[in-house]
Amino acid sequence: MNELRGRLLLGGxxxxxxxxxxxxxxxxxxxxSAPEHGVQAPIIAPGFVDLHVHGFGGHSPVGALRAxxxxxxxxxxxxxxxxxxxxxxxxxxxxxxxxxxxxxxxxGEAEPRARIVGLHLEGPFVNPLRAGALPRExxxxxxxxxxxxxxxxATGDGRGIRTVTLAPELSGACDLIAELVRGSxxxxxGHSAATADxxxxxxxxxxxxxxxxxxxxxxxxxxxxxxxxxxLTSTQLAAELIGDLVHVGAxxxxxxxxxxxxxxxxxxxxxxxxxxxxxxxxxxxxxxxERRGGAWYYPAGAGGEPKLAGSALSQLEMVQGLVRxxxxxxxxxxxxxxxxxxxxxxxxxxxxLLAPGLRAxxxxxxxxxxxxQRVLVAGRPVENRRPGA
Amino acid sequence: xxxxxxxxxxxVLVQDPAAAARLVVDEIADLxxxxxxxxxxxxxGLSTGRTPVAIYGELIRRVREGGLDLGHAVAxxxxxxxxxxxxxxxxxxxxxxxxxxxxxxxxxxxxHIPDGTVxxxxxxxxxxxxxxxxxxxxxxxxxxxGIGRNGHIGFNEPGSDLHSRTRCVELDRSTxxxxxxxxxxxxxxxRAITMGIATICEARRVRLLAFGAHKRAxxxxxxxxxxxxxxxxxxxxxxxxxxxxxxGAAHGPGAQS
Numbered sequence: 001m002n003e004l005r006g007r008l009l010l011g012g013x014x015x016x017x018x019x020x021x022x023x024x025x026x027x028x029x030x031x032x033s034a035p036e037h038g039v040q041a042p043i044i045a046p047g048f049v050d051l052h053v054h055g056f057g058g059h060s061p062v063g064a065l066r067a068x069x070x071x072x073x074x075x076x077x078x079x080x081x082x083x084x085x086x087x088x089x090x091x092x093x094x095x096x097x098x099x100x101x102x103x104x105x106x107x108g109e110a111e112p113r114a115r116i117v118g119l120h121l122e123g124p125f126v127n128p129l130r131a132g133a134l135p136r137e138x139x140x141x142x143x144x145x146x147x148x149x150x151x152x153x154a155t156g157d158g159r160g161i162r163t164v165t166l167a168p169e170l171s172g173a174c175d176l177i178a179e180l181v182r183g184s185x186x187x188x189x190g191h192s193a194a195t196a197d198x199x200x201x202x203x204x205x206x207x208x209x210x211x212x213x214x215x216x217x218x219x220x221x222x223x224x225x226x227x228x229x230x231x232l233t234s235t236q237l238a239a240e241l242i243g244d245l246v247h248v249g250a251x252x253x254x255x256x257x258x259x260x261x262x263x264x265x266x267x268x269x270x271x272x273x274x275x276x277x278x279x280x281x282x283x284x285x286x287x288x289x290e291r292r293g294g295a296w297y298y299p300a301g302a303g304g305e306p307k308l309a310g311s312a313l314s315q316l317e318m319v320q321g322l323v324r325x326x327x328x329x330x331x332x333x334x335x336x337x338x339x340x341x342x343x344x345x346x347x348x349x350x351x352x353l354l355a356p357g358l359r360a361x362x363x364x365x366x367x368x369x370x371x372x373q374r375v376l377v378a379g380r381p382v383e384n385r386r387p388g389a
Numbered sequence: 390x391x392x393x394x395x396x397x398x399x400x401v402l403v404q405d406p407a408a409a410a411r412l413v414v415d416e417i418a419d420l421x422x423x424x425x426x427x428x429x430x431x432x433x434g435l436s437t438g439r440t441p442v443a444i445y446g447e448l449i450r451r452v453r454e455g456g457l458d459l460g461h462a463v464a465x466x467x468x469x470x471x472x473x474x475x476x477x478x479x480x481x482x483x484x485x486x487x488x489x490x491x492x493x494x495x496x497x498x499x500x501h502i503p504d505g506t507v508x509x510x511x512x513x514x515x516x517x518x519x520x521x522x523x524x525x526x527x528x529x530x531x532x533x534x535g536i537g538r539n540g541h542i543g544f545n546e547p548g549s550d551l552h553s554r555t556r557c558v559e560l561d562r563s564t565x566x567x568x569x570x571x572x573x574x575x576x577x578x579x580r581a582i583t584m585g586i587a588t589i590c591e592a593r594r595v596r597l598l599a600f601g602a603h604k605r606a607x608x609x610x611x612x613x614x615x616x617x618x619x620x621x622x623x624x625x626x627x628x629x630x631x632x633x634x635x636x637g638a639a640h641g642p643g644a645q646s
Contacts, residue, residue, distance in 0.1 A: 356408060
């Protein structure tokens with residue numbers, strides 16, 4: 001039996017004790033009624049779960065998914081949804097099938113990499129007026145025919161699509177929500193100009209998420225709270241939150257936390273492939289992305305202001321930054337990065353919590369600066385160095 | 390004023406009774422191996438009821454697979470109903486035979502359980518002899534326990550003294566209600582013979598098991614309330630090596646249901 005001893009994240013609190021595992025699974029948790037090591041003990045939390053990540057470590061899900069999964073594991077993200085940008089539905093469907101094939105291979109291999117728990121399609125049925133950094137020409141108008149082209153045959157040909165971000169105010173979108181829900185696909189509302197009523201109707205139709213809260217969505221006005229306001233008030237939606245302190249300001253995070261608590265907010269990286277690569281520039285969609293602070297920007301046309309795209313940080317760096325800046329507590333940050341997204345995916349009996357029977361996915365953090373000391377994926381240690389680095 | 394030991398009791402969360410059984414039997418196997426090296430017999434304190442069933446099943450499985458040798462182990466049971474002989478199928482003696490002793494052909498000379506048929510006038514002598522037999526065996530190495538809804542351990546009902554020894558006790562109303570189904574249509578017994586709190590706390594290790602939400606209130610009281618006679622299990626906080634093996638439902642907060 002293997003053991004890690006320290007302060008365990010349990011039910012949103014840090015409790016002194018030990019976690020024991022055998023093979024891939026947690027066997028037992030031992031809780032000390034009185035601490036012996038005080039606050040010096042390392043923090044042991046479930047591995048992080050990222051609902052929204054476009055790439056990492058210089059790798060994108062298309063063609064380099066294994067490398068991406070390896071790079072994520074090295075920074076403590078032990079399960080994730082590779083997130084694909086929009087494309088013409090049939091082409092995106094084929095791309096999803098290709099990525100999912102590699103995902104299943106990666107998941108089946110002994111190498112300790114982050115587990116791929118399904119794909120997240122950020123579009124294409126989103127509102128062009130709220131496209132943000134998504135290429136407008138790749139968006140699609142909602143229709144059942146387009147959805148079928150995207151999802152493939154009704155029997156499913158293994159595209160692994162677990163989450164679709166869509167804008168509920170688009171004509172025909174509610175039919176798509178119902179159809180996706182029937183197919184056990186999570187619908188997350190985003191890139192949207194929805195009113196609160198639009199969002200409420202979508203939630204009634206089965207939508208369960210809000211994609212990167214506050215970003216690329218209708219914001220709060222006191223007579224029309226928009227999608228952001230609905231996501232802050234409805235416990236039915238698990239709201240993604242980008243924690244780089246660029247995409248969402250500290251006070252907006254405090255507002256979200258006051259409204260929803262750590263069990264309503266999923267810390268997502270929304271990282272682009274240049275994140276975690278050590279580079280300050282990378283190219284994607286034919287655009288040069290430049291890193292500034294915790295985020296990526298690309299030049300928007302002639303003389304235009306640089307446009308904010310995804311983040312340049314890992315979930316780990318976000319946890320560290322949010323705690324360092326006093327925006328959230330350690331317990332809140334860790335819960336938002338693990339348990340809440342696992343529950344959002346309906347995987348809380350499998351991963352994302354420290355509980356007997358679940359996967360032995362752990363991060364061990366030094367208690368003051370939250371430096372990452374160890375990562376375990378399904379009970380196996382992850383080498384801390386990048387291959388060749 | 391009684392104070393809790395620094396780290397006792399430790400809570401061990403497990404998925405289900407089978408997982409708890411594997412952990413406890415691992416520990417018993419280690420104990421047996423160590424005792425063999427020391428040239429002495431391991432002494433086990435056993436309990437009855439639904440809670441330890443998985444442990445006894447696992448013990449039998451390991452012995453039959455050859456991974457565990459209980460050949461020299463000595464057993465002392467916690468308690469017995471007054472008035473029931475070992476030939477009464479409702480007695481704990483008969484239950485132990487069915488569930489553990491017969492399948493393992495555990496020799497009579499190495500198993501002990503209070504005799505429910507001893508006359509009231511002779512109970513004092515029987516109880517003293519039971520305590521003496523435990524001491525003569527070298528004391529209990531590992532004591533298994535369950536917990537009642539009212540916080541009882543063995544048949545030490547609320548009100549039991551910290552210094553209590555093996556003795557006859559009156560059963561609580563809630564204990565008799567929980568036993569009623571086993572005795573229907575007759576009334577459940579009113580009295581029992583049980584090891585005392587002090588007897589239990591002298592065991593070198595104590596392992597209490599509880600599963601299911603119906604145990605949660607008693608567990609919470611035992612773990613976090615003050616030490617007191619209203620919850621006999623709370624006294625286990627004074628023991629230097631007591632562990633509570635619980636599933637999420639019995640533990641409640643912080644665990645998965």
